[in-house]
Amino acid sequence: MSKRSKIIYFIISAIFFILFDMYFSDIILKISESMPENPVFDLTFVQNTGAAFSILQDSRTFLIIFSALAAAGIAFYLIKHIAKVSTFSIFWVSMLISGIFCNMYERIVFGFVRDFFKLNFVDFPVFNISDIFINLSVFAIVIIIIKNEIINRRTYRRKKN
Numbered sequence: 001m002s003k004r005s006k007i008i009y010f011i012i013s014a015i016f017f018i019l020f021d022m023y024f025s026d027i028i029l030k031i032s033e034s035m036p037e038n039p040v041f042d043l044t045f046v047q048n049t050g051a052a053f054s055i056l057q058d059s060r061t062f063l064i065i066f067s068a069l070a071a072a073g074i075a076f077y078l079i080k081h082i083a084k085v086s087t088f089s090i091f092w093v094s095m096l097i098s099g100i101f102c103n104m105y106e107r108i109v110f111g112f113v114r115d116f117f118k119l120n121f122v123d124f125p126v127f128n129i130s131d132i133f134i135n136l137s138v139f140a141i142v143i144i145i146i147k148n149e150i151i152n153r154r155t156y157r158r159k160k161n
Contacts (some may be wrong), residue, residue, distance in 0.1 A: 007082060009087060009090055010093070010094050013090065013091055014097055017098030020129075021099070021133065022102060022105075025102075025130075028043060028129075032045055039121065040119070040121060041117055041119050042118045043116050043117065043118070044118040045114065045116050046115040046126040047114070047115075049112045049113075051063055052131070054125060060112075063104075063107055064108060067101075067103060067104035067107070068104060071100045078093050088144070092136075092137045095137040096133065096138060098130075098133055099129075099133030099134035099137065100130075102129070102133075103130045106130075114128060115127050115128045116128055117132075
């Protein structure tokens with residue numbers, strides 16, 4: 001795949017994830033009041049003025065600036081190295097940037113992040129779709145990096161011998 005095609009794929013993927021997050025967050029918040037209780041999870045609206053696990057409460061400006069810098073830095077790095085990056089990795093990076101962007105957008109527009117998924121079977125903070133995107137993509141990217149490092153070390157050892 002050409003550099004241009006990869007950049008287009010990245011942009012389309014990111015737009016898809018952003019629209020998915022925004023659309024379904026609005027729908028979930030609308031139906032949350034009529035959702036029956038269940039043992040797995042509840043839809044519980046929480047205004048989170050902090051970051052992960054509610055750290056940095058009421059640090060809106062800092063979190064907006066940090067989010068903007070993180071998303072821009074990741075996007076810049078990806079585009080600079082796009083020729084070496086697989087489309088599989090681009091998928092996960094676009095999901096990561098979308099999650100960061102959507103949480104930043106909510107901080108700017110609402111003054112807080114709208115969290116709504118509450119797990120009933122474990123004591124865990126309430127979270128949203130953006131948080132799922134961020135956590136899944138970070139996990140996938142870490143696995144990809146570890147896998148690539150193992151492959152590179154094996155290749156280096158073979159060339160050395």
